[in-house]
Amino acid sequence: MEFLVYVLLGSVFLFYLLVRPFLQPRKLLPPSPRGLPLIGHLHLLGRQPHISLQELSNKFGDIVCLRLGLVPAILISSSAAAREALKTHDQTFSGRPYFLLGDYVYSSKSMVLSPPNEHWRRMKKLFNAELFTANRLASFLEVRREELASMVSFLIDNQSRVVNVRELVRSYTFNTITRIVMSKRFFGEKNTVNEEEAMEFMEVMEEIIKFGFAFHISELVPAWVRWIDWKIPAVKRIAARENIVIQKILDEHRKTKSSRGTKDFLDILLENDTEGDGGGNDLDNARGTIMELVGAGTYTTACVIEWVILELLRNPDVLEKAQHELESIVGQTNRLVEESDIEHLTYLQAIVKETFRLHPPAPLLLRMSTQECVISNYHIPKGANTFVNVYAIGRDPGLWENPMEFSPERFVGSSMDVRGQDFELIPFGAGRRTCAGLTLGLKVVQIGLANLLHGFDWSCVAGRDYDVAESSVSVIWPKKPLEAMVTPKSR
Numbered sequence: 001m002e003f004l005v006y007v008l009l010g011s012v013f014l015f016y017l018l019v020r021p022f023l024q025p026r027k028l029l030p031p032s033p034r035g036l037p038l039i040g041h042l043h044l045l046g047r048q049p050h051i052s053l054q055e056l057s058n059k060f061g062d063i064v065c066l067r068l069g070l071v072p073a074i075l076i077s078s079s080a081a082a083r084e085a086l087k088t089h090d091q092t093f094s095g096r097p098y099f100l101l102g103d104y105v106y107s108s109k110s111m112v113l114s115p116p117n118e119h120w121r122r123m124k125k126l127f128n129a130e131l132f133t134a135n136r137l138a139s140f141l142e143v144r145r146e147e148l149a150s151m152v153s154f155l156i157d158n159q160s161r162v163v164n165v166r167e168l169v170r171s172y173t174f175n176t177i178t179r180i181v182m183s184k185r186f187f188g189e190k191n192t193v194n195e196e197e198a199m200e201f202m203e204v205m206e207e208i209i210k211f212g213f214a215f216h217i218s219e220l221v222p223a224w225v226r227w228i229d230w231k232i233p234a235v236k237r238i239a240a241r242e243n244i245v246i247q248k249i250l251d252e253h254r255k256t257k258s259s260r261g262t263k264d265f266l267d268i269l270l271e272n273d274t275e276g277d278g279g280g281n282d283l284d285n286a287r288g289t290i291m292e293l294v295g296a297g298t299y300t301t302a303c304v305i306e307w308v309i310l311e312l313l314r315n316p317d318v319l320e321k322a323q324h325e326l327e328s329i330v331g332q333t334n335r336l337v338e339e340s341d342i343e344h345l346t347y348l349q350a351i352v353k354e355t356f357r358l359h360p361p362a363p364l365l366l367r368m369s370t371q372e373c374v375i376s377n378y379h380i381p382k383g384a385n386t387f388v389n390v391y392a393i394g395r396d397p398g399l400w401e402n403p404m405e406f407s408p409e410r411f412v413g414s415s416m417d418v419r420g421q422d423f424e425l426i427p428f429g430a431g432r433r434t435c436a437g438l439t440l441g442l443k444v445v446q447i448g449l450a451n452l453l454h455g456f457d458w459s460c461v462a463g464r465d466y467d468v469a470e471s472s473v474s475v476i477w478p479k480k481p482l483e484a485m486v487t488p489k490s491r
């Protein structure tokens with residue numbers, strides 16, 4: 001008898017398990033293309049994922065459900081859905097996907113790659129209260145001026161020669177950011193490091209960026225099987241190399257402390273390092289953060305300036321208008337354009353916005369849903385890697401008239417901005433994971449450009465292509481490094 005009761009209860013329980021999925025209200029997932037076993041939709045990403053994903057959303061809609069390996073993913077490609085995700089559900093989408101790099105190279109002390117954990121919150125507070133305040137940024141005004149002057153004098157010395165614009169602007173943004181972050185200058189005559197050290201730093205940084213932008217098996221499987229990733233030894237080697245480079249910087253930084261008039265970011269990070277071992281040896285926080293700040297702040301700013309110059313060479317009427325504005329606001333003088341001039345240079349600001357619209361350096365925002373939610377009536381599962389396609393939004397014909405045309409005029413008289421409030425244009429992201437260096441990044445771009453355009457005439461090099469093909473790795477540069485003829489204005 002007892003046995004029969006057990007059998008009956010067991011059968012009822014089994015029946016419940018079988019029918020349970022049908023009793024619950026069905027959750028409507030976003031549409032999804034047909035995937036392959038194991039890899040899911042990975043093969044659809046191609047060499048330029050922002051473009052492949054844009055094509056996918058043209059077919060399947062603003063929100064698409066994907067699977068990358070065994071990890072669920074969501075693709076968002078409209079400004080309305082981006083607003084819902086990054087504003088209405090800001091906290092839910094404040095996660096980042098898992099990156100192998102974050103675990104090993106940054107010892108889980110990355111700001112950019114961390115989930116919204118205690119470490120990230122502490123760093124965010126420090127960034128907002130100490131590093132990126134208006135006063136702190138003002139304390140580096142002279143650094144920015146010196147680097148502008150140095151770029152200008154390089155061009156005067158090399159006038160009427162073909163200039164490699166990528167090298168020129170990369171040196172400018174690199175020197176500016178590394179001086180602010182750690183009082184070091186890597187390029188040019190007055191560099192504070194020797195060539196070998198500069199090469200090593202750049203190589204490590206590029207290795208990290210390249211590694212970070214590739215997919216690795218551990219990023220495509222559940223957490224408990226990440227150990228199978230055969231790239232772990234490679235990432236450990238990169239971490240070891242990075243450690244040596246950073247340790248050198250930290251040792252030297254400590255020695256030169258008394259000679260620094262202004263505190264740099266590293267000084268502040270070290271003063272606030274309560275997570276390290278306190279003995280001045282570990283300093284994981286500072287280690288990861290300085291490399292990240294340099295990585296996040298240099299290539300992005302340099303590539304925007306390069307895209308602007310390329311678009312101006314393709315659109316000489318826009319170039320002429322920008323130079324005309326500069327002459328009328330700054331005057332026909334040989335002085336540097338100052339940061340205080342920028343607010344009056346509205347056409348220049350419109351050019352920068354238009355370039356961000358067509359060529360956002362980071363075309364995909366990478367987030368992770370930290371809990372379930374509903375967007376545009378679709379169910380979004382917890383733990384979904386989420387791509388917001390900033391590139392597709394910037395070229396959406398439903399939002400922009402003649403979206404493929406470079407036309408800064410569309411921003412003249414418009415209050416639309418790049419600071420994360422207008423979801424049609426979010427090159428710096430939006431919400432709580434928005435770019436921490438937004439204000440600094442914009443300053444470096446705008447003032448760099450203003451001086452390049454005010455002081456010099458620009459023209460194409462005969463026989464060179466000036467198309468807008470894009471590179472396929474890391475931040476999105478023009479495919480070929482831009483070259484141009486640059487002549488100082490005769491005044």
Ligand code: HEM
Pocket residue numbers: 111112113177293294296297298300301304361362365366427428429430431432433434435436437438440441442445
């Ligand atoms: C034109 C220049 C720049 C562009 C276009 C840019 C773009 C971005 C984007 C798209 C993100 C991800 C935002 C999101 O997920 O919503 C980001 C994050 C970040 N950026 Fe920038 N960035 C620029 C300059 C800088 C500079 C100059 C720095 C610092 C020196 C910086 C530091 C960071 C950091 C620390 C994060 C991570 C924030 C977090 O995860 O909480 N960026 N940036």
